[in-house]
Amino acid sequence: MSPKKGRVFSGARPTGRQHLGNYLGAVKNYVALQDDYDCFYCIVDIHALTTVETTENLRQNTYEMALDWLAAGIRPDETVVFIQSQVPEVAELHLFFSMVTPLGKLTDLPTFKEKAREQPHNVNYGLVGYPVLMSADIALYKATIVPVGIDQAPHVEFTREVVRSFNYRYNTKVLVEPEMKATEYPKVIGIDGQQKMGKSLNNHIEIAGTPEETKARVMQMVTDPQRMRRSDPGNPDVCNVFSLHKVFSSAEQVDSINAECRRAGIGCVQCKQLLAENMNHSLEPFRSRRAEFARDPSYVWEVLKDGQVRAQKVAAQTIREVKDAIGLP
Secondary structure, rough: OOOOOOOEEEEEEEOOOOEEHHHHHHHHHHHHHHOOOOOEEOOOOOHOOOOOOOOOOOOHHHHHHHHHHHHHHHOOOOOOOEEHOOHHHHHHHHHHHHHHOHHHHHHHHHHHHHHHHHOOOOOHHHHOHHHHHHHHHHHOOOOEEEEEEEHHHHHHHHHHHHHHHHEEEEEEOOOOOEEEEEOOOOEOOOOOOOOOOHHOOOOEOOOOHHHHHHHHHOOOOOOOOOOOOOOOOOOHOOHHHHHHHHHOOOOHHHHHHHHHHHHOOHHHHHHHHHHHHHHHHHHHHHHHHHHHHHHHOOOOOHHHHHHHHHHHHHHHHHHHHHHHHHOOO
């Protein structure tokens, strides 16, 4: 086995069963990165507390997300999969980072402004400090690479700035400035054809859904808004269904749909039926593995516990080095 190129860290909120946006934008990339990198994948349940008003489903959502990751191909024998709150050193590093982070920098980040607009009644301290905690997540494990979508690029740059500030303040090189690795499929549009796919908008397609559920959701998808009748030529370039054909259909089918749609040789209904069929075929191996893992729920929790132990070993060493750099006993 060739040596790894570096260490990857990525975290995701425990939103439960994953949808196509999660899979194409992150999870698929997680799986591929394992071949070349030492990977740490974290379910960031503390981050979730900044926006959720009830934690009633937090544990189940954590389980469902971990189950999907494992079924997608995350290999826990070589990859560290763990829950954020079970490694408390991250909160300690978050506190140290808060001492070198200007408040104005936090309130200027576009993601903070977006969240503040979404929940004006709940702009809490945790929401403001969210990027500092995210930076602590990354720096705690000395990640060299952070795979993110384009919309998260400012947070990686923010982490670099925090690490740089910390190292400068305490005249040390103990922490690592990570590099961003952009995902190949950074944004997946929902079935409404307009907004980014997400559960909060109910415009998502779950990868663990049944074939019938998947087909029903695909048939609801908005296609070319200018194509009003079956006889009208379409424009695949603006059709969300066609964008997913590029992922789930063969190159020959994609070329055929592209040509036939433009001359009205294929209708939107037929196009969506074909997508649903190909999507279900592509996801069938994942669903089979998921069903197998789900027969023994204790296995998922054992994986997460093992990940905690391995993550905490690295985290404890980093905190010791950080404290030494600061001059704390």
